Amino acid sequence: MARGAFEIVPRWPGAFALGLVMALVLGAFGAVLARAGALSGVTTADWAAARFTVMQAVLSALLSAGLAVPVARALARRRFPGRHLVIVALGAPFILPVIVAVMGLLTIFGRAGWLNAGLALLGLPKVSLYGLDGILLAHVFLNLPFAVRLLLNGWASVPAERFRLATALDFGPREVWRHVERPMLRAVLPGVTLAIFLVCLTSFTVILVMGGGPRATTLELAIYQAFRLEFDLGHAAALASLQMALSLAAAGLSLAVARPAAFGAGLGRVADRWDRTGRRLQIFDVTLLAATGLFIATPMIAVLASGLPWIAELPGSVWIAAGRTVIIALAAALIAVSLALATGLLITSLSARPARLLDAVVMLAMTASPLVIGTGLFLILRTFTDPIALALPVVTLVNAVMAMPFCLRVILPGLAALRTDYDRLSASLGVTGLDWIRLVALPRLRRPLAFASGLAAALSAGDLGVVALFADPGQATLPMQVYALAGAYRTDQAAGAAILLVLIAFGLFRLFDRLGDRDADL
Amino acid sequence: MLTFEQLALAQEGFRLEADFSLSPGGITAIIGPSGAGKSTLLSAIAGFFPPASGRILWEGQDLAPLAPGARPVSILFQDQNLFPHLTIADNLGLGLRADLRLSGGERTKVAQALDRVGLSGLGDRKPGTLSGGQQSRAALARALLRARPLLLLDEPFAALGPALKAEMLDLVAEIAGETGTTVLMVSHDPADARRIAGQTILVAEGRTNPPEDTATLFAAPPAALASYLGT
Structure with a gap:
């Protein structure tokens, strides 16, 4: 019609x-x-900021999407009580205020955090979270769950018949990977990676807290500093032009790569899976899911635990x-x-x-x-x-x-x-x-x-x-x-x-x- | 009187022409092979499908400038005739006022229409809780409330069983007879036409043939109809 x-x-x-x-x-x-x-006002430091912006966004995207693949794969092939809850919880970091996420990470991994306390007990040197390491950790924390959910969509989009056929042909995990999962990922993963790249390209709060200094400043942070600290609008505008050029280039890139089709749709369906997986793979999946769960949940719980007594005051x-x-x-x-x-x-x-x-x-x-x-x-x-x-x-x-x-x-x-x-x-x-x-x-x-x-x-x-x-x-x-x-x-x-x-x-x-x-x- | 004036409907790889008038009152069946354009013809009358050329007139007035809701037409589709989130009474009420701000008198009319089609007391229910036959009755009741002179049926009873379908067709015939409504109904089943339609239009090979007496037409079917019927 x-x-x-x-x-x-x-x-x-x-x-x-x-x-x-x-x-x-x-x-x-x-x-x-x-x-x-x-662009005459652009300094060498600004070009360094532009390079760092792209570099941290690329690394964040590759890390988040790369780690999301085994996690999503484990979630897709395991059925356990509370699985639905886990998937719902994976949506939480998306709406969690970034400043809170960063505080949670600092509570665990920061200078005076739980991790360093543990390392000190063992007589080991302290780790520092500021700079690129901290930025990547925060970006993975924020984007890994998002990536897992998008990839789960990909797994859910594989017709159940294909897994049934895989069973009929007596495929092991390796064959399922090669003939079913890898072709799906080839279609889905670029879009997911690009989506995270775009988010990290304009990330501000994470860099504001974790970054700074000549070695870990992005354009967004530089704009803020030019604006609020130097009161130099011309410089801020020059930096903004650079950031804009980056955004446009990335946008052009995103037109070439297929975007993930649905946002948050079709997560409920669990395909029946009959393909056999061995004991070792089962342990691997369970360990991986537990580790991911801990990584995502602990910082949030840490903030809650440390702040709750203070809320009334x-x-x-x-x-x-x-x-x-x-x-x-x-x-x-x-x-x-x-x-x-x-x-x-x-x-x-x-x-x-x-x-x-x-x-x-x-x-x-x-x-x-x-x-x-x-x-x-x-x-x-x-x-x-x-x-x-x-x-x-x-x-x-x-x-x-x-x-x-x-x-x-x-x-x-x-x-x-x-x-x-x-x-x-x-x-x-x-x-x-x-x-x-x-x-x-x-x-x-x-x-x-x-x-x-x-x-x-x-x-x-x-x-x-x-x-x-x-x-x-x-x-x-x-x-x-x-x-x-x-x-x-x-x-x-x-x-x-x-x-x-x-x-x-x-x-x-x-x-x-x-x-x-x-x-x-x- | 409904007039097709050198009407041509066209879509990719599809063309249908019509050029005749239909006298008011009575029930006319539209029959022909699938894909011939029976539903498209109804869509054009209802205002969903702009003609490639020619005009459709009702009582000498060109329908082209009228929006679907302003045409002297009620239409029942194959499905989705009721809004599932509205009660049956509200669905019927839309036939009286598109903004659903009904007066007391209008509410009484809705109740009467429900009585007329045998759905007394079901006004507060949602369509999903009704059987297929009851849903068809509700849609018909709304057409009754709209009281437009032309009623178009695009196989709304196709999903019903044979007995239920016959019952609905008889109800249509009764109501159309009482109100003097002109009915045009698409069907792929000659039995439907024989049951209630005095005259039948054959749509085949890109042409809409002028109406003929149903009994005569089926007694001596032209080649196009014969090949469709398989006789």
Whole structure:
């Protein structure tokens, strides 16, 4: 059936949403380029930062994706009680505020952490986590679970018949690997690796805490330093131009490599597996899964354990920051989901080719760095008004735009199905426009919309990027407070504030998710 | 009166022409091999498929500028005739008001329509809790409430068993008779046509033939129909 023969909702809201996102990204890019001039202000140190940015992102991506393969493989072929719980828990680091994750890692692996305490008992020298080692550890911690979930999707996409055939042919693990798993990974792994590479390319919080100095500074950190410490906007813009060039190059790369198709879909299915695995392989898998579980869980538990006693004694400024964070998160979620829904409606009203093109454009916006956009917006706003006064609205908007592509990924499959199934019925009854949104789209898409809102709220609550660039201490959000407290060596209060932040991020996510489940008897 | 004025429907590798009028009232079957364009013809009347050329008119008025919901048409599809998240009463209510803000009088009408199709008291249920036959009745009740002069049936009862299908066809015939509705129904089963359709349109080989008396047509089928029927 040709689209465009009739209209359920007009296209202008989608065009407006997409225009807003593109204007924000491209406008910021333009402002940065105009201020940077001809890159003359770029120093040798800046080029070193650019090289380090790419290097740490490549290593982080290879390590995370590489380690994820055996873990996902073990999860795919083992059935055990609590397996579903493990898979759900693997989603947690994605919405865990990065500053909290970093604090957790420092509690375990840091200078005064549990690991060094253990090493001291054994009379061994201390290990230091600052610099590249710490950055890689944190990036693996944050991205390994994400990669495992994406790879599990790949395993789930292998038809059960193929595993049955493997059994019928008496394949061992090696043959299954060669004939079933390796071809699947060849299709899936590049996309997963690239996705992690893109995330690490614009990583900020991890570098802010773990990096620094001439040997471990990325462009994002350099932008921040030029902005906040040197007060040199021209230098910040020059650095932002470099970061932008990197993002665009990476985006070009991502067009060439297939992206992982679904985001968080189809995880429930467990293929029946009959292919035989020996005792040793079983021990290997179990050890691997246990080690991964410990690696992921311990830092989170460590923060919780060290901060819990302090949560009642947090200063008022922390609670005020918490309130600010909740408001920003809710507003950003509302904007992100509205933008995503409008864009989704536009995309699903187009024929296949332009729809794919628009989808790709949105995904490109995802590769833009928040700090570059922040720098650009600062430069633009400065010509009209005091950007600092607008810090919180700007932070909300940038958070929303950054979360929007994720929301779109979550909403799009359900929206497309809804339109295929019910557009003709809706049109024939004259249920169109706002009536259609209210009576058909919102109730039918309640689950994905709620999930997307929760995701956007959690991501926004944990964000420490643009806000660090713009806001002065009087406008601090909770992640800023956590960072400030930790920086002032008030470690206990920092841990207490970190727990509060975790509660807010996960609480918001859970709250929205529950809203989606409420009497959803579809 | 429904008029096809030098109508041509085209899609990749597919073309269907129609050029005749259909007198109002009564039930007309559309029969022909699959892929001939029976459903596409209904889609064009309902406003889902823009014609390549020509016009479709109702009582002399060109339907082209009208959105699907504004046409003098109700349509029942093969499936997805009810919104699964709305109650049966709400699904019917959409036939009266697209924004579902119903007055007391309109709610009474919904209840009466449910009574008429034998679904009394089921208004609060969701479609998923009803049998296939009951769902068909609900969709028909909504068409009754919409009270459009033209009712298009795109094989909505195809998934029902033979007895249930016959029951539904009889209900359609009854209601259409009471309200004077003109019914166009697609079918691949000649028995359906014989059961309730006074006249039949044969769609085959890219042409929509003008309606003929059903009994006469099946008694002496033209070559295209004969090859479809296998007689």
